[in-house]
Amino acid sequence: MKFTQALSSAVQQHRNRTSTVHFGRTRTWGETGERVARVAGGLRSIGVNDGDRVAVLAMNSDRYVETFFAVAWANAVVVPLNTRWALAENEYALKDSEANVLLVDASFADQAAFLRQAVPHLTIVYMDDGAEPDGAIHFEALAAGAPIADLSGAYDDLVGIFYTGGTTGFPKGVMLSHRNIVYESVVWIYSLGFTEETVYLHSAALFHLAGTSPMVALTLVGGAHVTLPKFEPEAAMKAIAAHKVNYCLFVPTMLNMMLNHPSFGTYDLSSVKDCEYGASPMPDALLVRIMKELPSWRFHQGYGLTECAALASLLPWRCHALEGPLAEKRKSAGRAAAGVEIRIVDADGRELPRGKVGEIAIRGAGVMLGYWRKPEETARALRNGWLHTGDGAWMDEDGFIYIVDRVKDMIVSGGENVYSGEVENAIYQHGDVRECAVIAVPDETWGEAVHAIVVPKDGREMLPADVIAHCRTLIAGYKCPRSVEIRGEALPLTGSGKIMKAQLREEKWRGHGRAVN
Structure with a gap:
C-alpha cells in the first residue's frame, strides 16, 4: 500500500465526514481529497518533478496535513523541518536534501527570506491566511489549479526525509518509504484502536514522526484531525472541550503543564477516551497523579524513534495499574508492537538473556531505508537486518522492556x-x-x-x-x-x-x- 492510498480510501469511504478542523475552518474528506490533487498539480506546475525534495517549515495546520499528501501525490519527497531549529540548521537541511521548494507559514516567513538568499534556487510557497510575502506563491493559488491523478511511486520508493539530531554535530536525514510509514500506520490502528469515529488532537508537531504516523493512520480510517499550531496547555484543553476530542498524544511535560495550569478543571475533558504518551521518560509519580486526576482516560505509552517510523513498543492501558500484579509493568515501555520484533543485544548483536541490560535492536517493515547520503552511519545503525537504537534496556520474562538509559550522550x-x-x-x-x-x-x-x-x-x-x-x-x-x-x-x-x-x-x-x- 502506498502513502497516498490512505487518502484515497478516506475519500472513497468517508467523503462527507469531517477530515480536518483548524480553528474555525472545517473540511470533509471529499474536499481534502480534491484540494490535495489540485495542490499536487500546482507543485508540478512550478517545476516539482519525480523525486524532488519539497521542504516544509510551519506550525501544525490543516494545510500541513494536505501538504504531506500533495507532495507524495506529485511523486516528490517531503522534508519536514524542525520548527525549533536555528536558521543555520534549516539552511543545512535544505542544502543537504537539495530541496527546491520550501513551504512556510506566517511564523517562518521572515526566515524564508533569509533561506532563499542562502539557497537561491528555492521557490517559496506561503501556506497561511492573508497575502503572501513578495516573491512567494500562495498555497491557495496551487489549490485553485487543475487536479492531477496520483503520480506517487512504488511501495519501497522514498517518500520522506525526516531530520533527526546528529552525533557529529549535523542533523541526519532519516529516509522513509511508502511502506515504512503506511505499515507503521497500520500498527497504530491495530494497537491503538483508531476508527472513523476517532477525533484526534494533533498537539505533537507534524514534523515529528509522533505527529506523522498517527496522521496517516487516522486518514486511513477516515477519522477527524483537529490541529493546533503548537501545544499550549489551555489551548489544548479548550480544543478538547470544543471539538469533543476523544484521542490525544502528549509528551509527559505537556501533561504536567496541563495538570499544573490554573485552568485545569474548568474545561470538560471527559470526551477523551484514550491518551498516548511518549518521547521522553514519564516519572512514575507524575503518571500516578495523572491517572488519579483523569480517571476516565485510558493511557498508553509508546516507545519508538524516527528510524523505525515511530512506534516500536506499546504499554497498553490495561497495564497502567496502580496496584496488583500489573502495577510493576507500569514502569516499563511495554512490549513489541504488532508486527515489530525487539531484541536486547550485546555489542556484537547477540541476543542477551532476560533481565540482562543491553541495547534495543528492532526489526520490522517500519525500519528506515537508511540515512540520507550517510552510508557509514547507515551501516552502523542497520546491521544484519536489525536497527540498533543505542538505547539501553532489559527485558523481563513476559517480554516487557525496561529502558535504563538513552544513548549515553543524548539528552x-x-x-x-x-x-x-x-x-x-x-x-x-x-x-x-x-x-x-x-x-x-x-x-x-x-x-x-x-x-x-x-x-x-x-x-x-x-x-x-x-x-x-x-x-x-x-x-x-x-x-x-x-x-x-x-x-x-x-x-x-x-x-x-x-x-x-x-x-x-x-x-x-x-x-x-x-x-x-
Whole structure:
C-alpha cells in the first residue's frame, strides 16, 4: 500500500465526514481529497518533478496535513523541518536534501527570506491566511489549479526525509518509504484502536514522526484531525472541550503543564477516551497523579524513534495499574508492537538473556531505508537486518522492556532529543574555549536539561551567559545549555584520552536514581 492510498480510501469511504478542523475552518474528506490533487498539480506546475525534495517549515495546520499528501501525490519527497531549529540548521537541511521548494507559514516567513538568499534556487510557497510575502506563491493559488491523478511511486520508493539530531554535530536525514510509514500506520490502528469515529488532537508537531504516523493512520480510517499550531496547555484543553476530542498524544511535560495550569478543571475533558504518551521518560509519580486526576482516560505509552517510523513498543492501558500484579509493568515501555520484533543485544548483536541490560535492536517493515547520503552511519545503525537504537534496556520474562538509559550522550528534554556532540560542536566554535563536555542534569519541569561544563583557554575569562549567547547563534534554543559551569581545571579523561562523561553525570545525578554509565 502506498502513502497516498490512505487518502484515497478516506475519500472513497468517508467523503462527507469531517477530515480536518483548524480553528474555525472545517473540511470533509471529499474536499481534502480534491484540494490535495489540485495542490499536487500546482507543485508540478512550478517545476516539482519525480523525486524532488519539497521542504516544509510551519506550525501544525490543516494545510500541513494536505501538504504531506500533495507532495507524495506529485511523486516528490517531503522534508519536514524542525520548527525549533536555528536558521543555520534549516539552511543545512535544505542544502543537504537539495530541496527546491520550501513551504512556510506566517511564523517562518521572515526566515524564508533569509533561506532563499542562502539557497537561491528555492521557490517559496506561503501556506497561511492573508497575502503572501513578495516573491512567494500562495498555497491557495496551487489549490485553485487543475487536479492531477496520483503520480506517487512504488511501495519501497522514498517518500520522506525526516531530520533527526546528529552525533557529529549535523542533523541526519532519516529516509522513509511508502511502506515504512503506511505499515507503521497500520500498527497504530491495530494497537491503538483508531476508527472513523476517532477525533484526534494533533498537539505533537507534524514534523515529528509522533505527529506523522498517527496522521496517516487516522486518514486511513477516515477519522477527524483537529490541529493546533503548537501545544499550549489551555489551548489544548479548550480544543478538547470544543471539538469533543476523544484521542490525544502528549509528551509527559505537556501533561504536567496541563495538570499544573490554573485552568485545569474548568474545561470538560471527559470526551477523551484514550491518551498516548511518549518521547521522553514519564516519572512514575507524575503518571500516578495523572491517572488519579483523569480517571476516565485510558493511557498508553509508546516507545519508538524516527528510524523505525515511530512506534516500536506499546504499554497498553490495561497495564497502567496502580496496584496488583500489573502495577510493576507500569514502569516499563511495554512490549513489541504488532508486527515489530525487539531484541536486547550485546555489542556484537547477540541476543542477551532476560533481565540482562543491553541495547534495543528492532526489526520490522517500519525500519528506515537508511540515512540520507550517510552510508557509514547507515551501516552502523542497520546491521544484519536489525536497527540498533543505542538505547539501553532489559527485558523481563513476559517480554516487557525496561529502558535504563538513552544513548549515553543524548539528552531528552521535554520530549526533544538533544545530542551532546551537537552542542559541544557549537561551544567549541567559541574562540576562548579549551575543552567542554555537555551532559544531562535533572530538571523538575523538563525531566532532563542541557548542562555544559566549559574549561576556558589559559588566561581567558568566560561567563556562563557568554556560552549560552554564543550557542544561540548556531543552534536551536532548546538545544542550548540551560546551565553552564566554568572550570579552571582540565576535565577527567579515560585511559584512551576521552572525557569521562559518566563521572561528570554521576556528580549531577547522585541521589536521583538514574544509571549514568
